[in-house]
Amino acid sequence: MSANVTVRGSDDVTASEPAAVGRDRTVAVVGTGTMGQGIAQVALVAGHPVRLYDSAPGRAEEAVKALAARLGRLVEKGRLDAVAREDALGRLHAARDLADLADAALVVEAVVELLPVKQRLFADLEEVVADDAVLATNTSSLSVTAVAGGLRLPGRLVGLHFFNPAPLLPLVEVVSGFATDPDVATRAYGTVKGWGKTPVRCADTPGFIVNRIARPFYAEALRVFEEGAADPATIDAALRECGGFRMGPFELTDLIGQDVNEAVTRSVWESFHQDPKFTPSLAQRRLVESGRLGRKTGRGWFSYAEGDERPAPDTAPPAGAPGRIVVRGGLGPAEPLAGLFEEAGIQVRREDGDGHVLLPGGGRLRLADGEASFEHGTEEIVHFDLALDYARATRIVLSTREGTSEETLAEAVGLFQALGKRVSVIGDVPGMIVARTVAMLADLAADAVDRGVATAEDVDTAMRLGVNYPVGPLEWAGKVGHARVRGLLGALHERCPTGRYAPSPALARRAYAEDAEDSR
Numbered sequence: 001m002s003a004n005v006t007v008r009g010s011d012d013v014t015a016s017e018p019a020a021v022g023r024d025r026t027v028a029v030v031g032t033g034t035m036g037q038g039i040a041q042v043a044l045v046a047g048h049p050v051r052l053y054d055s056a057p058g059r060a061e062e063a064v065k066a067l068a069a070r071l072g073r074l075v076e077k078g079r080l081d082a083v084a085r086e087d088a089l090g091r092l093h094a095a096r097d098l099a100d101l102a103d104a105a106l107v108v109e110a111v112v113e114l115l116p117v118k119q120r121l122f123a124d125l126e127e128v129v130a131d132d133a134v135l136a137t138n139t140s141s142l143s144v145t146a147v148a149g150g151l152r153l154p155g156r157l158v159g160l161h162f163f164n165p166a167p168l169l170p171l172v173e174v175v176s177g178f179a180t181d182p183d184v185a186t187r188a189y190g191t192v193k194g195w196g197k198t199p200v201r202c203a204d205t206p207g208f209i210v211n212r213i214a215r216p217f218y219a220e221a222l223r224v225f226e227e228g229a230a231d232p233a234t235i236d237a238a239l240r241e242c243g244g245f246r247m248g249p250f251e252l253t254d255l256i257g258q259d260v261n262e263a264v265t266r267s268v269w270e271s272f273h274q275d276p277k278f279t280p281s282l283a284q285r286r287l288v289e290s291g292r293l294g295r296k297t298g299r300g301w302f303s304y305a306e307g308d309e310r311p312a313p314d315t316a317p318p319a320g321a322p323g324r325i326v327v328r329g330g331l332g333p334a335e336p337l338a339g340l341f342e343e344a345g346i347q348v349r350r351e352d353g354d355g356h357v358l359l360p361g362g363g364r365l366r367l368a369d370g371e372a373s374f375e376h377g378t379e380e381i382v383h384f385d386l387a388l389d390y391a392r393a394t395r396i397v398l399s400t401r402e403g404t405s406e407e408t409l410a411e412a413v414g415l416f417q418a419l420g421k422r423v424s425v426i427g428d429v430p431g432m433i434v435a436r437t438v439a440m441l442a443d444l445a446a447d448a449v450d451r452g453v454a455t456a457e458d459v460d461t462a463m464r465l466g467v468n469y470p471v472g473p474l475e476w477a478g479k480v481g482h483a484r485v486r487g488l489l490g491a492l493h494e495r496c497p498t499g500r501y502a503p504s505p506a507l508a509r510r511a512y513a514e515d516a517e518d519s520r
Helices: 034-045 059-076 082-090 115-126 144-148 182-194 215-226 232-242 249-256 258-271 282-289 336-343 406-417 434-450 456-467 473-480 482-495 505-518
Strands: 026-030 050-053 092-094 104-109 134-137 157-162 171-176 198-203 324-328 347-351 356-358 364-367 381-384 395-400 422-426
Touching (some): 034 059, 050 059, 115 134, 134 144, 144 157, 157 182, 171 456, 198 456, 215 232, 215 249, 215 258, 215 282, 232 395, 258 282, 336 347, 434 456, 434 482, 456 473, 482 505
Parallel strands (some): 026 104, 134 157
Antiparallel strands (some): 381 395
């Protein structure tokens, strides 16, 4: 657990409005790039006097003009009153040197992500601002503790990690370093909450909440690709249309920039002393080395050249639906499928069993469980992937071993097509796509909570608002069942005993508690 555990007090801030920097007090922003301008806009619209500073001559003045234009566009779109714009511009000023920030009650830096640069900046600021001024770093990858390490008053420095674009995205991670004063963290929390943001508290850990827990979303997709089980377009389609994610990991990393995404993964991996759970992808490294960085270079996993079309996901051709099936035992999180099959006019008989669907030709459908189909010998096993909502999913993903009969595969495909779903058939990969991704996200989330990084509520909130997940990973694990998640990871760990898939003690505790509750 972090030595400075501010997250345990997050329940306190919901009982009453936390302390905040007053609206009449100056907020200073150092660094006038896209993020710095965005943070300044948020503070300005909230009613603060705002001063902008940049070490490059003329940049602060240019940023003031850019912000005036931004506010003008908001007026044109009806999102801001013209009088409010003029009032805001009257409170916005460019600072020529750091001494002009002397009366700031809060200074937020958004400069280059280099530790010596940030340390020097805050040391200089400490000589200028009052001792009760809050200093905040917007770092996304550096240790807040290290940034504050050389300060005379390190307790006044806190992390305020905004997400880009800051005026639009609601999440702000309020990060307490080892020495951060709890009152300072509370004041920072209250301030950004007053700005209309959704703050979450977290301890100073590599990646904070979002960049730490989100790694498997990219890593597992890359692993499935590296295992030759599916192409990027099909993996993206599975996570969008079956998993309910807004974007697939390949198209998302093309948007972010392959170099940026790979650097974050490598930073988290190295910060955790090369923990195998965060191991970077060799395939992504080669993409970066080749200069295929995504949209900004015109090519990444996909081509963005004019006239080029995005590859279509592999989709099975139409197949006839079986007229009857047998559902043996409960299907766990896939239980709604039984009713959906009946609604589609398929005769469903229920029998006792270990949780599978028996097809007319003798093949068996099983929810992804961390095993491969070939491990069942001569049995014809077809695995189907986890879905966020089987009724609303537009695609179902199947996997099976080479040698499964055409009849069995056609029955499996036709069964889901009868529900109006598109069907993709991938290689025989344990855990498939959505199931292994969700399991890894849930494991890292549970581990972060039990280590005191953040509360469960804040973790799920951060993942929904920071990276647009359809539900938080802990909520999803609760719906799937912690024991099932642990079982899937345990099976993957047996087949890949590197430690990458080893279930955390945090997940095990939740699984045991769940089993104990069910046995009452």
